[in-house]
Amino acid sequence: MTLYDWPRASAFGRVIPKNKIYDHTGANTALKDIFVREVDQITWSHKLAPETVNLAATKQVAEIQVFRIAARTATLERDVLRAIDKAIPFPLIFEVVHACRVRLAAAYKRPSEADSARWVVGDYFEGDWLPEDAPRAPLPVALNMGALYERLLEPLVAGQTARLVPGMGEAPPAAFAYATDSPVSLEVRIAQAEAIKLQAREVERIKARLGREKQFNKRVAINAELRAAKQELERLTAGNRGARMMDV
Numbered sequence: 251m252t253l254y255d256w257p258r259a260s261a262f263g264r265v266i267p268k269n270k271i272y273d274h275t276g277a278n279t280a281l282k283d284i285f286v287r288e289v290d291q292i293t294w295s296h297k298l299a300p301e302t303v304n305l306a307a308t309k310q311v312a313e314i315q316v317f318r319i320a321a322r323t324a325t326l327e328r329d330v331l332r333a334i335d336k337a338i339p340f341p342l343i344f345e346v347v348h349a350c351r352v353r354l355a356a357a358y359k360r361p362s363e364a365d366s367a368r369w370v371v372g373d374y375f376e377g378d379w380l381p382e383d384a385p386r387a388p389l390p391v392a393l394n395m396g397a398l399y400e401r402l403l404e405p406l407v408a409g410q411t412a413r414l415v416p417g418m419g420e421a422p423p424a425a426f427a428y429a430t431d432s433p434v435s436l437e438v439r440i441a442q443a444e445a446i447k448l449q450a451r452e453v454e455r456i457k458a459r460l461g462r463e464k465q466f467n468k469r470v471a472i473n474a475e476l477r478a479a480k481q482e483l484e485r486l487t488a489g490n491r492g493a494r495m496m497d498v
Contacts, residue, residue: 255386285330314341317334317343375443404436410447
């Protein structure tokens with residue numbers, strides 16, 4: 251997983267009080283309690299915009315904001331990220347920091363087709379924890395802000411899928427270095443990743459049932475169900491690998 255050397259011109263560095271997030275999201279007591287328990291500080295660290303990264307805006311992505319969250323716990327509830335996403339009307343990339351480690355997190359965020367003033371936020375993808383002083387790479391090559399957003403999200407999607415399925419492996423860096431349109435859209439990649447996640451959970455659920463079952467005839471039936479679920483997972487992961495190969 252890669253950390254990015256955000257361009258100096260994009261530095262913003264504004265600390266955001268938690269109550270500003272509460273005001274913009276109508277946070278209830280339970281959400282406020284999560285923020286108090288899990289979040290130390292929220293910093294709007296960088297603004298990736300046409301004037302700061304020299305890329306043209308697109309209809310869906312005018313700017314990309316980078317938020318840095320100093321977390322009090324190693325596990326940050328997704329409700330925290332979703333609340334910040336809800337408060338900020340731009341696509342966001344999060345850097346979550348805890349105990350001298352940092353990881354990237356983001357959800358695919360796009361304007362609603364029914365109401366362009368509203369945003370649709372998908373499920374979150376997270377990178378691996380890395381040392382906070384780990385080397386950082388330049389921003390990926392892109393033709394415009396929309397393409398840059400995709401290049402930033404793609405490794406998170408691929409990496410999280412690889413962690414769900416042992417032995418699948420991450421896509422090679424070259425898979426994300428192209429400058430032309432991807433033959434497989436980001437929406438399709440994310441749909442594939444979500445299908446793999448759900449199927450991997452189904453495999454684990456069936457394994458748990460098998461471990462609890464003592465009757466031989468029922469174990470035979472559950473084993474058959476498990477084989478079918480594993481085959482479906484393999485089909486999904488094979489399709490995901492094939493889609494990534496098209497990009498290299």
